[in-house]
Amino acid sequence: MKLKFLNSLLLILVIFCAGCRSKSKDPDKKTPTRGGPQPPLRVDAMIVSPQAITQSIETPGTLLASETTEIHPEVSGRLIYLNVKEGAFVNKGGVIAKLYDADLQAQLHKLQAQLNIANQTSNRLAQLLKIQGISRQDYDMAVLNANNIKADIDIVRTNIGRTIVRAPFSGKLGLKEISVGAYVTPQTLIAVIRKTTDLKLDFTVPEKYTDQVKKGGVVDFTVEGSGTKHTAKIMATESGITENTRSLNVRATVVGDLKDLIPGSFAKVILSFAPDYTALMVPTQSIVPQARGKSIVLYKEGVAKFTDVTTGVRDSVNVQIVSGIKAGDTIITTGLMSLKPNAKVLLKNIVKPTPSVNDFKH
Numbered sequence: 001m002k003l004k005f006l007n008s009l010l011l012i013l014v015i016f017c018a019g020c021r022s023k024s025k026d027p028d029k030k031t032p033t034r035g036g037p038q039p040p041l042r043v044d045a046m047i048v049s050p051q052a053i054t055q056s057i058e059t060p061g062t063l064l065a066s067e068t069t070e071i072h073p074e075v076s077g078r079l080i081y082l083n084v085k086e087g088a089f090v091n092k093g094g095v096i097a098k099l100y101d102a103d104l105q106a107q108l109h110k111l112q113a114q115l116n117i118a119n120q121t122s123n124r125l126a127q128l129l130k131i132q133g134i135s136r137q138d139y140d141m142a143v144l145n146a147n148n149i150k151a152d153i154d155i156v157r158t159n160i161g162r163t164i165v166r167a168p169f170s171g172k173l174g175l176k177e178i179s180v181g182a183y184v185t186p187q188t189l190i191a192v193i194r195k196t197t198d199l200k201l202d203f204t205v206p207e208k209y210t211d212q213v214k215k216g217g218v219v220d221f222t223v224e225g226s227g228t229k230h231t232a233k234i235m236a237t238e239s240g241i242t243e244n245t246r247s248l249n250v251r252a253t254v255v256g257d258l259k260d261l262i263p264g265s266f267a268k269v270i271l272s273f274a275p276d277y278t279a280l281m282v283p284t285q286s287i288v289p290q291a292r293g294k295s296i297v298l299y300k301e302g303v304a305k306f307t308d309v310t311t312g313v314r315d316s317v318n319v320q321i322v323s324g325i326k327a328g329d330t331i332i333t334t335g336l337m338s339l340k341p342n343a344k345v346l347l348k349n350i351v352k353p354t355p356s357v358n359d360f361k362h
Contacts, residue, residue, distance in 0.1 A: 040302070040343075040344040040345055040346045041335050041338055041339065041343065041344075041345050041346070042335075042345070042346045042347075042348040043299075043332050043333070043334050043335040043339075043345050043346070043347065043348060044332070044333050044334040044335075044347075044348055044349045044350075044351050045299050045330050045331060045332050045333060045347050045349075045350055045351070046282070046283070046286070046330070046331055046333050046350065046351050046352070046353060047328065047329070047330050047350065048280055048282060048321075048325055048326070048327055048328065048329045048330075048331060048353075049280075049327055049328075049353060050277065050278045050279060050280060050327055051279050051280075051281045051353070052275050052276065052277045052279070053275065053276050053279045053281070053313070053320070054272060054273070054275045054276075055272075055273045055276065055313055056270055056271060056272040056273065057205075057206070057209060057270075057271050058268060058269065058270055059203050059204060059205060059206075059269050059271070060203065060204075060266065060267070060268065060269070061201050061202060061203030061204075061221060061266075061267040061268070061269040062201070062202050062203070062264065062265070062266065062267065063199055063200070063201055063223070063254070063261055063262065063263055063264060063265045063267055064199065064200040064201070064202055064263055064264075065171075065194035065195050065196060065199065065200070065263035066195045066197065066198040066199060066200055066253075067169055067171065067194070067195035068192065068193070068194045068195070068263070069168060069192070069193060070189050070191075070192050071096060071097075071165060071167075071168075071189070071190045071191050071192065071193055072186055072187065072188060072189060072190065073097065073099060073163075073165050073184050073185070073186060073188060073190065074162040074165075074186060075099065075159070075162050075163060075186065076183070076184065076185045076186065077099035077100050077101075077163060077183070077184065078099065078100040078181065078182070078183050078184075079097060079098075079099060079100075079178065079179075079180055079181060079182050079183075079184055080098055080099065080100050080180065080181075081095075081097060081098035081180065082096075082097050082098075082176070082178070082179065082180050082190075083095055083096050083097065084096060084097070084173055084176040084190065084191045085173065086173060086174065086175050086176055086191075087172065087173065087174075088172070088173055089170070089171070089172050089173075090167045090170065090171065090172075090173055090193070091167065091170050092167055092168070092169045092170045093166050093167060094166060094167045095164060095165070095166055096165045096166060096167055096173075096190065096191070097164075097165040097190055098163060098164055098165070099163035099164075099165075099184070100163070101159075101160050101163040104156055104159050104160045104163070105160065107156050108153065108156045108157065108160065111149055111152050111153045111156060112153065114149050115146060115149040115150060115153065118142070118145050118146035118149050119146055121142050121145075121146075122139070122142040122143050122145075122146050125138060125139045125142045126139060165190060167193060168193070169193070169195055170195065171193045171194050171195040171196065172193065172194055172195075172196050173191050173192075173193055174191050174192040174193070174194070175191065175192075176190065176191050177189045177190060177191060178190060194263055196263065197257050198253060198254070198257075199253075199254040199258070199261055199263065200235075200251055200252065200253060200254065201219075201221060201232045201251070201252045201253070201254055201267060201269065202249065202250070202251050202252075203219075203221075203249075203250055203252075203267070203269045204242070204245065204247040204248065204249055204250065205247060205248045205250055205271065206246070206247050207241055207246045207247060207248065209271070209273070210237075210241070210248045212271070212273045212274075213234065213237060213248065213250055213271070214234065215234055215235065215236065215237070216233065216234060217233070217234045218231060218232070218233055218234070219231070219232050219233075219234065219252055219269055219270065219271050219272075220232075220269075220270045220272070221267045221268060221269045221270065222267065222268050222270075223261065223265045223266065223267050223268075224265065224266050226260070228260075230254060230255070230256075230258065230261070231254075231255045231256075232252035232253060232254045232255060232269075233252055233253050233255055234250060234251075234252045235251055235252055235253050236250075236251050237249065237250050237251070238250070279312075279320050280320065280321045280325060280326075280327060281318040281319070281320055281321075281353065282296065282318060282319060282321055282325075282331055282353075283317065283318060283319075283333055283354060284314065284316075284317065284318060284319050285333065285336075286331055286332070286333045286336070287309075287311065287319060288306070288336055290308070293308050293309075293310075294308070294309055294310075294311060295307060295308055295309060296309050296321070296324065296325060296331050297331065297332040297336060297339055298325070298329055298330065298331055298332070299330040299331070299332055299345065299347065300330075302344055302345065302346070303342055303343070303344060303345070304332060304339045304340070304341065304342065304343045304344075304345050305341070305342070306341050307324050307325065308324055309321050309322075309323065309324030309325060310322040310323040310324060317354050318353075318354060330350075332345065333351060334348075
């Protein structure tokens with residue numbers, strides 16, 4: 001009896017297991033797989049609109065004296081007088097140095113005495129010519145002799161003048177290089193004079209900004225050790241771009257007579273360009289790096305569209321898009337790493353653009 005009961009129980013268990021296997025193999029029952037369609041990704045987006053930005057660049061510059069020259073004697077000789085007060089201001093034409101000229105002075109006195117006698121001789125011959133006491137040729141020779149002596153006197157006076165060294169313009173003297181009693185030549189440096197008023201400012205501008213630099217434009221600058229901002233007016237630019245640096249050399253005139261500025265000082269020049277009221281600014285995180293450029297993901301009819309863009313200036317918040325999108329486009333700003341081209345998306349929020357910093361500096 002027990003054996004019959006156990007056989008019946010075993011049969012029931014076999015039928016139950018077979019039924020479970022048949023249920024698992026039922027073709028009408030489908031289980032979800034990992035490779036199936038994914039639900040649309042919910043993302044934030046922003047509508048692109050123009051913003052006004054002001055761009056500026058910082059570039060190094062150098063202050064220059066409006067006039068600078070080395071002072072050298074015109075002739076060789078012994079220095080007998082030196083009027084170089086180091087760091088002092090001298091007026092144009094002021095005597096800076098004097099060379100020995102006693103020999104030239106003696107030669108001048110000799111010629112002046114000869115000229116007096118030649119003039120007396122020509123006057124007597126003029127009287128004799130009136131009464132035909134001499135020939136016209138004798139009188140002409142006497143006049144020629146007097147004129148030759150006058151010319152020699154002019155030459156000696158010129159040589160005497162060349163022994164005096166004068167300031168070529170009003171300016172500030174530097175350090176003297178020689179002392180009284182030294183024998184000097186035209187190659188000897190006496191001192192350097194600089195015109196410290198109407199200073200000039202030389203700086204360079206990168207090639208991409210050359211069309212923004214115009215004659216008469218105004219730039220700001222500061223010098224090392226001082227936070228005071230000064231102004232300069234562009235007076236001229238170089239005729240071509242420097243090939244090595246791909247930049248344009250610019251020269252400006254410092255506005256005002258500023259006593260605290262020293263020629264040769266390093267200057268930090270700030271060029272501010274005209275505002276751009278049509279700049280398309282997008283959040284920095286909306287840019288997707290690519291192997292050969294950068295992309296932005298556009299939202300079009302529920303689909304993510306990747307498009308290549310060219311960027312411009314940037315700050316810590318936004319970056320300018322130069323080409324690739326237009327005003328009114330909707331760009332996706334979140335979930336970019338999970339998006340694939342033409343993937344379906346749902347807009348969760350339309351965020352407002354973050355205002356850019358007004359002044360973009362480079």
